[in-house]
Amino acid sequence: MRESAGRRLAFAVLFAVLAGLMVAFWNPIEHLKADLRADSQGFKFSIELATHLFEVGLRKL
Incomplete structure (x- = not known):
């Protein structure tokens, strides 16, 4: 099961973007609060x- 480095990188970027979107749009008001x-x-x-x-510092003077 040897995949190319480019394919693994593409999947890593895809999942990172999806996770970021899920966190950003899940409940943005609560995150802001x-x-x-x-x-x-x-x-x-x-x-x-x-x-x-x-x-x-004042006590030491």
Whole structure:
């Protein structure tokens, strides 16, 4: 069962595109909401971490 490299590559690309389309169109609004929640939580964590490190730096002075 030896297939050409081009044929395997074509099938890999086809399946990758199909998987991407399935994920993109399955429920795009939920994906967008999840991305926004993750971004806002990451931003909040970054601010809290920066504040904590700033306070630690001030204590050392």
